Amino acid sequence: MRDDPSVIALVARAANSDQDAWNEITERYAPLIWSICTRYRLKNQDIEDVGQNVWLQLVQQLGKLREPAALPGWLATITQRECLRALTAARRAEDAGTLDDALPVVDAEIIEQEILAAERNAALRAALLELPLRCRQLLAMLLSDPPCSYAEISATLEIPIGSIGPQRARCLERLRRSSALTRLGAGEMRVNLPGGEGHG
Amino acid sequence: MGDDWDDERLLSALREAQRARQLVPQWFIEGGQSAYAWHNIDAQLAQLTYDSSHDQDLESIMRSARTRSEPASIRALTFTSARLSIELEVTADSLIGQIVPPRHGTLEQESGDGEIATVSIDEIGCFCIQPVPDGSFRLRCRSEDGIDVVTNWFTL
Numbered sequence: 001m002r003d004d005p006s007v008i009a010l011v012a013r014a015a016n017s018d019q020d021a022w023n024e025i026t027e028r029y030a031p032l033i034w035s036i037c038t039r040y041r042l043k044n045q046d047i048e049d050v051g052q053n054v055w056l057q058l059v060q061q062l063g064k065l066r067e068p069a070a071l072p073g074w075l076a077t078i079t080q081r082e083c084l085r086a087l088t089a090a091r092r093a094e095d096a097g098t099l100d101d102a103l104p105v106v107d108a109e110i111i112e113q114e115i116l117a118a119e120r121n122a123a124l125r126a127a128l129l130e131l132p133l134r135c136r137q138l139l140a141m142l143l144s145d146p147p148c149s150y151a152e153i154s155a156t157l158e159i160p161i162g163s164i165g166p167q168r169a170r171c172l173e174r175l176r177r178s179s180a181l182t183r184l185g186a187g188e189m190r191v192n193l194p195g196g197e198g199h200g
Numbered sequence: 201m202g203d204d205w206d207d208e209r210l211l212s213a214l215r216e217a218q219r220a221r222q223l224v225p226q227w228f229i230e231g232g233q234s235a236y237a238w239h240n241i242d243a244q245l246a247q248l249t250y251d252s253s254h255d256q257d258l259e260s261i262m263r264s265a266r267t268r269s270e271p272a273s274i275r276a277l278t279f280t281s282a283r284l285s286i287e288l289e290v291t292a293d294s295l296i297g298q299i300v301p302p303r304h305g306t307l308e309q310e311s312g313d314g315e316i317a318t319v320s321i322d323e324i325g326c327f328c329i330q331p332v333p334d335g336s337f338r339l340r341c342r343s344e345d346g347i348d349v350v351t352n353w354f355t356l
Contacts (some may be wrong), residue, residue: 007310014239017239017240019233019236019305022233022236022239023233023236025298026229026232026233026235027229030224030229030232031220031221031223031224033228033232034223034224034228035223045312045335045336045355046355047228048227048228048231048312048336048352049312049336049354049355051228051232052231052235052353053352053353055231055232055235056235056238056245056352057245058235058348059235059236059238059239060238060244062239085248088251088253089253089354089355089356090355092253097292117216117220120213120215120217120219121216121221122217124213124214125217125218125221126216128214133261139211139214142211143211143214143215143218145215168207169207172207172210172211175210175214176205176210178233192284
């Protein structure tokens with residue numbers, strides 16, 4: 001994933017004044033910045049400042065990033081720096097008595113997991129968009145919380161209940177073969193599977 | 201990928217991907233998108249390089265040196281970019297600043313809700329913002345000779 005050509009292409013397009021590419025970058029990586037801010041337990045106001053500062057630095061670095069493919073790691077580093085800055089400022093505004101407490105340290109391994117999760121999640125969301133409409137509708141119903149029953153799916157999508165299972169299998173197989181998930185690479189998928197250990 | 205992922209695992213991974221995205225409020229995404237307005241703008245980013253509040257010893261000295269007759273300087277900050285720095289002092293009722301090296305220009309104070317207040321920077325590079333900004337804001341300094349610098353967002 002660290003040499004994901006789609007990230008390199010997005011960065012290059014955004015550096016070349018393509019707002020759509022920039023929007024896709026923010027859509028992809030906002031969850032990573034957000035998750036790191038919540039790891040540092042920032043308040044929403046501080047998260048807003050951190051987000052602005054991180055994006056502003058990225059805007060200014062677009063044409064200069066030495067390794068565009070390493071963007072998620074770069075964003076994570078900048079975000080952590082801005083989080084610590086925000087915490088220091090917030091702490092100062094509070095009672096001086098708390099100033100001696102050490103700033104929270106978020107383990108590098110946790111941040112690394114957040115990066116991997118963000119990359120995997122972004123690839124999965126991109127993979128969904130590659131599917132035909134019927135597959136997207138079916139998976140959306142299966143993924144809704146709580147999941148729709150086969151009876152509801154059958155009524156809404158006008159397909160017999162008996163063919164939902166086979167269609168589900170075909171759609172998921174297409175998803176596995178999507179370019180977004182193929183790029184993600186088998187190695188990345190074996191580590192940190194969701195559903196095993198608790199997330200967040 | 202994922203030939204080793206059965207359907208249930210793949211579905212649970214998709215659910216997790218959606219959940220992670222849904223946790224992020226729309227305003228946060230939109231804030232990221234709007235940052236692109238700064239693309240190709242020549243304003244340089246000035247980073248916070250000094251904050252007296254990070255220097256507790258210095259601050260306690262300043263506190264103890266405070267007298268009733270003169271307004272105490274309660275906090276000092278410096279933002280630095282390649283071409284100039286912005287030095288700030290926070291007093292009880294104002295934010296006093298100086299551009300180094302000194303030059304004439306205008307200073308915009310942008311608050312979190314998008315409001316922009318402009319003050320002038322005099323010939324020795326000094327400006328004064330009253331009252332002290334409440335909440336997060338950033339400063340953009342444009343000198344008459346064309347230097348354009350914007351600070352990070354910060355809160356005093």
